[in-house]
Amino acid sequence: MAETVAEVMAELAALEDPKARAVNERHGDDHGVNLTKLRAIAKRLKTRQDLALELWATGDSAARLLALLICRPKAFGRDELDAMLREARTPKVHDWLVNYVVKKSSHAEDLRSVWMADPDPVVASAGWALTTDRVAKKPEDLDLPALLDVIEGEMKEAPDRLQWAMNHCLAQIGIDHADHRARALDIGERLEVLKDYPTPPNCTSPYAPAWIAEMVARRTGS
Incomplete structure (x- = not known):
């Protein structure tokens, strides 16, 4: 029934x-x-x-x-x-x-670009989440250097949820794209976003340089 x-x-x-x-x-x-x-x-x-x-x-x-x-x-x-x-x-x-x-x-890509530009940081964080998904799965036509420019200029002062989403995107670029890894690590180290975030044992830190290093090590077996 x-x-x-x-x-x-x-x-x-x-x-x-x-x-x-x-x-x-x-x-x-x-x-x-x-x-x-x-x-x-x-x-x-x-x-x-x-x-x-x-x-x-x-x-x-x-x-x-x-x-x-x-x-x-x-x-x-x-x-x-x-x-x-x-x-x-x-x-x-x-x-x-x-x-x-x-x-x-089928509307994900249209909404991604609209939401990223939205003045509401919670809405914008959804655009960044969709962008992070594309960085990992379909990076073609994404301007990764431009994304890193925005992250470098805006992440430090972004409200919490938007900052978290931008930081995830930064880490994903560093993890998945070796040619941009050095810059992603440099941005993370200089901005120090989430560096002191309390991380339980056996969990990956959300601090981008640590996150990138751990995930790359897992993939390479080193």
Whole structure:
């Protein structure tokens, strides 16, 4: 039997965990649902574009995360995705929208260039995330020296989420493109962005020079 949005919302409410919410709120998110349990609901529901739209419209973050798991990414129009991105203010919803939906859309490249130039740093961070994906998977026609110019000039003073996205792009250029690696390392060392970021044992530091060095070493086996 098809489940209604009210039934799904009630199920999500029953999964609310105050401890999970407290942890998530420290990262800027506003939901308390365990993501493994959320994914289990999505697996049961399968693809449901109609239900996904209704869940997104609730504005509830847990409902929106579930919507992004059960939607049909290629069913969204360009303007729909743009509007959704501008509504997605919490980090997890923003991240899943970009990675699970926009990247699979035929509108990704158009939105990438529009979002990178947006004055809203949260919107711009989505453009940088899409650019990082292209650096890794489809760098043809990307002007990597120009990207490094922008990172060099703007990353140090960028707001947190935009800074994080630009730093990821810097690291990806250094990891994937040996001819630009020395400059990427130099920019990272001079700007020192995220140099002191607390990194758990056995995790890769987000500090670009350390990140680049570790990933290159893994690839070369050195």
